Amino acid sequence: MEKLAQTKDFCPNRACPDYGKLQSDQALPNLKRISKTKRGVQRYQCKTCGKTFTETTGTIFYRKHAQANEILEVLAMLAEGNRISAITRIKGIKEDTILRWLREAAHHWEELEEVLLKDFHVKRAQIDGLWSFVQNKGEKKLSRDR
Numbered sequence: 001m002e003k004l005a006q007t008k009d010f011c012p013n014r015a016c017p018d019y020g021k022l023q024s025d026q027a028l029p030n031l032k033r034i035s036k037t038k039r040g041v042q043r044y045q046c047k048t049c050g051k052t053f054t055e056t057t058g059t060i061f062y063r064k065h066a067q068a069n070e071i072l073e074v075l076a077m078l079a080e081g082n083r084i085s086a087i088t089r090i091k092g093i094k095e096d097t098i099l100r101w102l103r104e105a106a107h108h109w110e111e112l113e114e115v116l117l118k119d120f121h122v123k124r125a126q127i128d129g130l131w132s133f134v135q136n137k138g139e140k141k142l143s144r145d146r
């Protein structure tokens, strides 16, 4: 499976012609480092569209690089109708962890949906089912936590 890219590997602006194009594949990289934020996070600017962003901009993937595939696998399993308890047993991931991922997934749904459809071959109808599941589980649990 392909490694998921980090934010700084490509322009995160969906409207940009260079959106999703890895810097390593470009003859002339379109991202350049600019000043850091107050907290010392590196900022980048895309020379193609002019947008600026930080290396922490973006999705669950970017922040949890190592875990990204596992999260996606779990989401794909849920989409295919597996119960959380089954996934806990099969993958050895705690239920709390899965619920936490679902909460995060709810905030990054667009990106996740795209990858699940494209790379995990989850069907559109399954994605829609998963989304209501994510909203339910994620949000219910979230309000209970607080």
Ligand SMILES: [Zn+2]
Residues within 6 Å of the ligand: 011, 012, 013, 016, 017, 018, 019, 046, 047, 048, 049, 050, 051
């Ligand atoms: Zn751009």
